Amino acid sequence: MNQVMTQKPHEMLAATLAEELDAVNLLIRERMASKHAPRIPEVTAHLVEAGGKRLRPMLTLAAARMCGYEGDHHLKLAATVEFIHTATLLHDDVVDESAQRRGRPTANLLWDNKSSVLVGDYLFARSFQLMVDTGSLRVLDILANASATIAEGEVLQMTAATDLGTTEDIYLQVVRGKTAALFSAATEVGGVIAGAPEPQVQALFDYGDALGIAFQIADDLLDYQGDAAKTGKNVGDDFRERKLTLPVIKAIAQATDEERAFWERTIAKGRQQDGDLEHALELMAKYATLEATRVDAVAWAEKAKTALTALPEHPIRTMLIDLADYVVSRLH
């Protein structure tokens, strides 16, 4: 069997960018350290070593490399992006009161909500220092706007979550906030720091945005069709947590009065009982919303690939194209 053929796109990216990724990991460990508060690396090491794919920092490194960057500010930006991501995860765990992340207990169960909130704040502050170190106001502007979009998306998700009136448009805003904003900032700042021409910077933004949306839609779909052993999540977690995601939003849009009453009881009011998840899955099957959701995810992945045509040919460009395909290849 050909090793190269079976290697996944993010693994190929990781191999190609191995040296730079090592430098980023070193920087992360250095900047995570706190002389005065040893609790900080304790909490973050737990997350940083929890088997994340370093997808976001890789996007920054990949974008900078594709655009011919030869400095080292992209390492700081890659670490910045990972810090923002980790901080968001820490705060999400408090918000979701989640007990598991990537198949391991979350920080707020191992320690407490306090640590999750405060260490998350510390990582935000550290990421902010790292960006300032690059001396690029444009990079700061992009990441400030991304931070606001992320936070706004999270608040919107919280208020929209159990609201049956949530439309696909609102869902898209939430998805941009919770996932795509950091993906697109990660790729965009890679281009900006490399001094790439505007159309390329725009293309990198568009790629990250579409990839992030495809990634999140796929994640939400896998919640209903995934394998807990692979995803570290149980099927129907979103249903139990009354999170309105695309497969359900599509089913509610077509619901009969009786079906609507079912969604009203289970999602809006949260009065769930045995058999509800199975019935919800039946309704999604009735309207083929899992398939329609998969089609949407694939369309966003195609959009991501199209955006990359604005960039010159490059081995990394090929891997990023494959990555977009891979993100939706887990769906069936």
Place this chain on the structure above:
Amino acid sequence: MNQVMTQKPHEMLAATLAEELDAVNLLIRERMASKHAPRIPEVTAHLVEAGGKRLRPMLTLAAARMCGYEGDHHLKLAATVEFIHTATLLHDDVVDESAQRRGRPTANLLWDNKSSVLVGDYLFARSFQLMVDTGSLRVLDILANASATIAEGEVLQMTAATDLGTTEDIYLQVVRGKTAALFSAATEVGGVIAGAPEPQVQALFDYGDALGIAFQIADDLLDYQGDAAKTGKNVGDDFRERKLTLPVIKAIAQATDEERAFWERTIAKGRQQDGDLEHALELMAKYATLEATRVDAVAWAEKAKTALTALPEHPIRTMLIDLADYVVSRLH
């Protein structure tokens, strides 16, 4: 009775800076708004209108004005500082599980922990956008470092809080983090944006740092000698919450074995019973630690005043000197 004579220094500052403060309040309301997430202004309005004195933004405005600044970036920086402060309060309320702030129910009781965490994050992101708008990398550097000091101080406070080995040095680090870092950043950025000469910028930093420390020591002292009606806090809240502050740290440093066992049980182990607060107050009286704490607070207030001698004479300078005196004048 002479109105001017009885006006408090922060009220005189507010009167002098009234027009600019109005502009800052407008900016705060504008930037707090979120088209997509109405929950955000709901939560923040609660805090922003909760009768805060706008002390921190006033410090920025005062510093810029004293240094002859004629632009309008100081308004953005003043709003930035208030956003960071408000975000910190929101996260503190989650961390402390507090039920009251300034005599009103906290946001996390009125809404929930989720709102407090996420809206706090939103305010941090908004403050970040405001700073970037000033286009000053030096200002960004100062505020990034202040943010890291704040977060580190909060984590340190959490881990040190119930540790009887906490020294006055560690207490000072915590106080710098939770209070003085934002005071000193507030005054320093006012000078920087005005293009003040280095010695003046340094003096403004030193003033803010010492004022913040005096302010926090006074606050911790008032917890043991204050009047709930005035402070919105109950006497001994810190004792009940097992927070090691200066009056107790000083008493522990001189404790007999028996007294040490008392502190061990009540603070380290948190096994408190009726009469413990009264006994704690007796031990503080025995070693006169409330008085010693007051002396420390006054010394920091003097340090703040001395720093201002590096700045040219100005009516606002006089108010800032009076403010340092006022901060410790509530103590007895």
